[in-house]
Amino acid sequence: xxxxxxxxxxxxxxxxxxxxxxxxxxxxxxxxxxxxxxxxxxxxxxxxxxxxxxxxxxxxxxxxxxxxxxxxxxxxxxxxxxxxxxxxxxxxxxxxxxxxxxxxxxxxxxxxxxxxxxxxxxxxxxxxxxxxxxxxxxxxxxxxxxxxxxxxxxxxxxxxxxxxxxxxxxxxxxxxxxxxxxxxxxxxxxxxxxxxxxxxxxxxxxxxxxxxxxxxxxxxxxxxxxxxxxxxxxxxxxxxxxxxxxxxxxxxxxxxxxxxxxxxxxxxxxxxxxxxxxxxxxxxxxxxxxxxxxxxxxxxxxxxxxxxxxxxxxxxxxxxxxxxxxxxxxxxxxxxxxxxxxxxxxxxxxxxxxxxxxxxxxxxxxxxxxxxxxxxxxxxxxxxxxxxxxxxxxxxxxxxxxxxxxxxxxxxxxxxxxxxxxxxxxxxxxxxxxxxxxxxxxxxxxxxxxxxxxxxxxxxxxxxxxxxxxxxxxxxxxxxxxxxxxxxxxxxxxxxxxxxxxxxxxxxxxxxxxxxxxxxxxxxxxxxxxxxxxxxxxxxxxxxxxxxxxxxxxxxxxxxxxxxxxxxxxxxxxxxxxxxxxxxxxxxxxxxxxxxxxxxxxxxxxxxxxxxxxxxxxxxxxxxxxxxxxxxxxxxxxxxxxxxxxxxxxxxxxxxxxxxxxxxxxxxxxxxxxxxxxxxxxxxxxxxxxxxxxxxxxxxxxxxxxxxxxxxx
Amino acid sequence: xxxxxxxxxxxxxxxxxxxxxxxxxxxxxxxxxxxxxxxxxxxxxxxxxxxxxxxxxxxxxxxxxxxxxxxxxxxxxxxxxxxxxxxxxxxxxxxxxxxxxxxxxxxxxxxxxxxxxxxxxxxxx
Numbered sequence: 001x002x003x004x005x006x007x008x009x010x011x012x013x014x015x016x017x018x019x020x021x022x023x024x025x026x027x028x029x030x031x032x033x034x035x036x037x038x039x040x041x042x043x044x045x046x047x048x049x050x051x052x053x054x055x056x057x058x059x060x061x062x063x064x065x066x067x068x069x070x071x072x073x074x075x076x077x078x079x080x081x082x083x084x085x086x087x088x089x090x091x092x093x094x095x096x097x098x099x100x101x102x103x104x105x106x107x108x109x110x111x112x113x114x115x116x117x118x119x120x121x122x123x124x125x126x127x128x129x130x131x132x133x134x135x136x137x138x139x140x141x142x143x144x145x146x147x148x149x150x151x152x153x154x155x156x157x158x159x160x161x162x163x164x165x166x167x168x169x170x171x172x173x174x175x176x177x178x179x180x181x182x183x184x185x186x187x188x189x190x191x192x193x194x195x196x197x198x199x200x201x202x203x204x205x206x207x208x209x210x211x212x213x214x215x216x217x218x219x220x221x222x223x224x225x226x227x228x229x230x231x232x233x234x235x236x237x238x239x240x241x242x243x244x245x246x247x248x249x250x251x252x253x254x255x256x257x258x259x260x261x262x263x264x265x266x267x268x269x270x271x272x273x274x275x276x277x278x279x280x281x282x283x284x285x286x287x288x289x290x291x292x293x294x295x296x297x298x299x300x301x302x303x304x305x306x307x308x309x310x311x312x313x314x315x316x317x318x319x320x321x322x323x324x325x326x327x328x329x330x331x332x333x334x335x336x337x338x339x340x341x342x343x344x345x346x347x348x349x350x351x352x353x354x355x356x357x358x359x360x361x362x363x364x365x366x367x368x369x370x371x372x373x374x375x376x377x378x379x380x381x382x383x384x385x386x387x388x389x390x391x392x393x394x395x396x397x398x399x400x401x402x403x404x405x406x407x408x409x410x411x412x413x414x415x416x417x418x419x420x421x422x423x424x425x426x427x428x429x430x431x432x433x434x435x436x437x438x439x440x441x442x443x444x445x446x447x448x449x450x451x452x453x454x455x456x457x458x459x460x461x462x463x464x465x466x467x468x469x470x471x472x473x474x475x476x477x478x479x480x481x482x483x484x485x486x487x488x489x490x491x492x493x494x495x496x497x498x499x500x501x502x503x504x505x506x507x508x509x510x511x512x513x514x515x516x517x518x519x520x521x522x523x524x525x526x527x528x529x530x531x532x533x534x535x536x537x538x539x540x541x542x543x544x545x546x547x548x549x550x551x552x553x554x555x556x557x558x559x560x561x562x563x564x565x566x567x568x569x570x571x572x573x574x575x576x577x578x579x580x581x582x583x584x585x586x587x588x589x590x591x592x593x594x595x596x597x598x599x600x601x602x603x604x605x606x607x608x609x610x611x612x613x614x615x616x617x618x619x620x621x622x623x624x625x626x627x628x629x630x631x632x633x634x635x636x637x638x639x640x641x642x643x644x645x646x647x648x649x650x651x652x653x654x655x656x657x658x659x660x661x662x663x664x665x666x667x668x669x670x671x672x673x674x675x676x677x678x679x680x681x682x683x684x685x686x687x688x689x690x691x692x693x694x695x696x697x698x699x700x701x702x703x704x705x706x707x708x709x710x711x712x713x
Numbered sequence: 714x715x716x717x718x719x720x721x722x723x724x725x726x727x728x729x730x731x732x733x734x735x736x737x738x739x740x741x742x743x744x745x746x747x748x749x750x751x752x753x754x755x756x757x758x759x760x761x762x763x764x765x766x767x768x769x770x771x772x773x774x775x776x777x778x779x780x781x782x783x784x785x786x787x788x789x790x791x792x793x794x795x796x797x798x799x800x801x802x803x804x805x806x807x808x809x810x811x812x813x814x815x816x817x818x819x820x821x822x823x824x825x826x827x828x829x830x831x832x833x834x835x836x837x838x
Binding site for chain 2: 009010011012013308309310311312313314315316319325326327645646669696697
C-alpha cells in the first residue's frame with residue numbers, strides 16, 4: 001500500500017491503523033495482542049527529537065462526546081501503523097501511551113454545523129521515560145561492594161553498588177574526574193556501567209559514559225517498558241564525539257530525558273525514538289546537522305531530495321520517477337543573525353615572575369630609638385612580657401602590633417608600585433614597576449615597541465609553579481635580603497597579600513623576631529654590633545640615610561607570584577565564504593573560562609628549577625574553536641516547512657521514509673540547493689519535526705537553522 | 714431485513730440511486746503542468762425518493778409528512794424497493810414540492826389533501 005502508487009499520478013489514500021494493548025495493574029503491565037480500532041481516525045502525528053516527546057492525536061467519529069468507550073483507557077499502549085497485510089512490510093509510525101482525552105461539542109448555528117468529538121492524545125516512550133525516571137543520587141561502591149576492601153588485593157564485586165542519594169549527580173564536578181575506573185558489571189544484563197567514585201581515585205566521565213550511566217538498568221525506572229540492557233549498543237553512541245570529556249555537568253533533579261538532552265546538546269547531538277515492526281523501541285543518537293548518505297544502514301540520519309517541478313515540467317515525469325513532490329514550502333533564508341567575524345575572548349594573560357617590592361611606608365615614620373646605646377632599639381616578646389608598661393618603649397608603642405600608637409604600615413607594607421602610587425614624594429620609591437622587564441616582550445609589547453599594559457593596580461596571585469606531590473600551587477613566595485639583594489632568605493612570619501594592589505603585609509606582631517638566618521650582627525654605623533634582624537636592618541638603612549630610590553637600601557623584599565595583565569587571548573577571524581553576509585558581522589564570544597595564556601617567565605626564581613608549572617597556552621585550540629564558531633555562523637540560516645503531497649510511509653522495509661535528524665539536500669526540479677558550507681564540510685537543513693496529516697494525506701517536514709548545532713572542539 | 718420504502722412513503726413513489734460520489738484531492742505545483750490526484754475514497758451514493766402523500770384531510774397529510782420526517786433521525790439501515798435493496802441508508806433531507814404559486818398542499822375533487830415531496834437519502838456504502 002505504501003509504495004504501490006508512489007510512481008502513479010493517480011494516488012490512493014493510505015490508511016493508518018490505530019491499535020491498542022491494554023495495561024493491567026499499577027504500574028501497568030501489558031500483554032495480549034493488539035486490538036485494532038478500525039473506526040479511529042488519525043488526525044495528526046507529530047514526531048520530535050531530543051527531550052520533546054512525539055505526539056499522536058486520533059479521534060472516534062462515531063462516538064458522542066460523553067461516551068468514553070471502555071476500549072480506550074488512560075495508559076493504554078497505542079500503536080499507529082500502516083495497513084500492509086504483511087506485518088513485515090508495515091511501518092510503525094508511532095508507539096506510545098494514551099495520556100489525555102479531550103471531549104468537545106457544539107450545538108452549531110445556521111452557518112456553523114454542530115459537532116461532538118472525542119479526541120485522544122498519546123505520547124511516546126520518551127515521555128514515559130521522563131515521567132517515571134528522575135535522576136537523583138549517585139551510584140557508587142561502598143566498602144561492602146568490594147572483596148578484600150582496604151587491602152592491596154581489593155577488587156570490586158559484580159552486581160554490587162550503593163545508591164548514594166545524598167550525593168548530587170554532577171559529572172566531573174568542578175572539572176575534577178569522578179568516575180570509578182572500574183566499571184560496574186551487571187551480570188543479569190551482561191553489561192558494564194560507569195559509576196561514581198571519589199576524585200582521588202577516578203577517571204573523567206566522557207559524554208558516552210554519562211549516557212551509559214543515565215540509561216543503565218539501575219537508573220532506568222522505565223525498564224519494564226523500554227528495556228535497554230546495555231546502553232552502549234544504542235545506535236549513534238559509538239560516534240567519536242561521545243569521547244568528549246564534559247566538565248561539571250549537573251543533571252541531578254532532571255529526568256532522564258532532560259539529562260540526555262543536556263549532555264547531547266553539549267556535543268552537538270540529539271536523539272530520537274525509532275520503531276521496528278516488531279514493536280521494539282530504541283533511542284537513536286545523531287549529530288545535529290550532520291546527515292550524510294542515503295542509507296540508514298550507514299548513517300542514522302540520511303539526506304533527502306525533494307522535488308519542486310520546474311516551470312513547464314510535466315508532473316507525470318517526476319511522479320513516474322518516484323520523486324517526493326513538494327506541494328508547498330515556506331523557505332526562509334536570513335543573514336541577519338550571521339556572525340562571520342567572531343571575536344573570541346580568552347582569559348587575561350597571567351605570568352609568574354619574581355620582582356622586588358618597594359617600602360610602602362613613609363621613611364619619616366621609622367624613628368629608631370638609639371638612646372642608651374641602642375638598649376631600646378628593639379625588644380623581643382620574651383622581654384616585653386617583663387615590662388609593666390611596654391608602651392613606654394617607642395619600639396613597642398609604634399612598631400609592635402600591640403602598641404597603643406601602632407604605625408601599621410611601617411616596616412610591614414611592601415608593594416610592587418605597579419601604578420606608581422609610591423614613585424613620587426613623600427614615598428619617592430622610584431619609577432613604577434615595568435612589567436616588560438620581567439615578561440617576554442611578545443606578550444606585552446606591540447610591533448611598534450609600545451607596552452601593552454597600563455599603570456593600574458592589580459593583585460598578586462598564587463604562583464603557576466606547583467608542588468610535586470599535591471599538584472597545587474606553591475602560593476606566593478616572599479623573600480628578604482639584608483645585604484642589598486646579594487642573598488635572599490625566607491623569614492618565618494605571618495604575611496598576607498594585599499587586596500588592592502600588588503603587595504604584601506607582614507602581620508607578625510614583633511618585626512624584631514624576624515631574624516636573619518645566620519644570626520649575625522649589623523656591621524658599621526650607629527648600630528654596629530647590634531643583632532641583625534628585619535627591624536634592625538630597616539633601622540640601619542634609615543640611620544645611614546640610604547636612599548631606596550637609588551638602590552642603597554640593604555633591606556630588600558622580593559616576591560614570586562603571578563599577576564594578571566591587561567591583555568587576553570583575543571582574535572578576530574576573517575570571513576571565508578561568499579554564502580553569507582557581505583558585511584563583516586562581529587560578535588564577541590567569551591571563552592575566558594576555557595582558554596588562556598599562563599606562563600612562568602624566566603624572571604621567576606623557579607624557572608629552570610625542579611618544580612613544574614601549571615602553564616598553558618591555548619592559542620591554537622582557541623583559534624580552532626573560533627574558526628569553528630565562524631564556520632557555524634558565517635552562512636545564512638536556512639529553515640523552512642516543506643509539505644509533501646502524499647504520505648511517505650516507507651518502502652515496505654518497515655520504516656518510514658523520513659526521520660528527525662535527516663537532512664534536506666536539495667530541491668530538484670528547480671535545482672535549488674539547500675546545503676551551506678561549514679568549513680570544509682557541507683551542512684543541510686535538518687528535519688526537527690515531522691507532522692503526518694492523514695486526513696489530508698499530506699505530511700510536513702520542519703527544518704531548522706543549522707547554526708543551532710553547537711560546534712564541538 | 715430491509716424495510717420496504719413503500720411502508721414509509723406510500724405506494725406513489727419513484728426511487729432512483731445516483732452513482733457513487735468519489736472524493737479526490739488534487740495537488741498542483743507552481744509552474745508545472747498537470748496534477749496529482751489523491752483518491753480519498755468514496756462518499757457513498759445519493760438515493761432520491763420522490764412521490765405523493767395523500768390523506769383525507771390537511772392535518773392528516775401534515776401528520777403523514779411528519780411521520781416520514783422522523784426517519785431523519787434514524788440510524789443507517791437497509792431499505793428495499795421493488796426487489797432492489799439499498800444498504801446502510803440514512804435520510805438527509807425531505808422537501809415538499811410547491812407549485813408555481815407556492816402551494817404545496819392541494820385539495821382534489823375527492824376531498825383529499827395531497828402533496829408532492831422529494832426525500833434525499835444516502836447510502837453510506
